[in-house]
Amino acid sequence: MEILSTLFFSINGIMRKTLNLALSAIVVISVVSLLSCSSGNNGGNGMITSNNFTIYKVDISNFAFSPQTLSIQIGDKVVWTNTANDFHRVVWNNGTFSSSQNLDIFQTYEVFLTTSGTFPYHCGIHSSMTGSITVNPAS
Ligand SMILES: [Cu+2]
Structure with a gap:
């Protein structure tokens, strides 16, 4: 029995290390893609994927939405990605x-914002986590 439990704990340790490595890799990839986007002609963290709309990314980690506020054009898309090992939920106020x-770790939530205005949201699990999207009307 003792051998079995020792084996279990060492496998558990290896899995945790693997998960940590995977997390580190994803963080690096996210940072690199954010940097490459901001060097584009759009500025900010928006990524132009077509002539019609821009995709913005919001990271959920450290019990915060990042960036916490966004200003976008009507019809743009926002994608939230939970990169934390805790459940989070995007709820519009x-x-x-x-x-x-x-959202479990690595899960995403995306929405096209098709109404202009300022829309605050929060985490449905952790009420201290808040964010806001301002949707500007078509110019
Ligand atoms: Cu949360």
């Missing part, structure tokens, strides 16, 4: 858009 599911 005034219910303008559909809320996310509980």
Whole structure:
């Protein structure tokens, strides 16, 4: 029995190390892709993927949304990615858009913002986590 439990704990340790490595790799990749986007002609962290809309990324980690605020054009898309080992849930304060599911690590939630205005949101699990998207009307 003792050998079995020792084996279990060492496998558990290896899995944790593997997960940490994977997390580090994803953080590096995210930073690199953010940097490469901001060097584009759009500025900020928006990524132009077509002539019609821009995709913005929001990272969920350290019990915070980053960036916490965004200013976008109507019809743009925002993608939240939970990179933390905790569940989080994107909930719109005034219910303008559909809320996310509980997001496990590496899961994403995306929405096209098709109404102009300023839309605050929070984490449905941790009420201290807040963010806001300002959607500017078509010029
Ligand atoms: Cu949360």
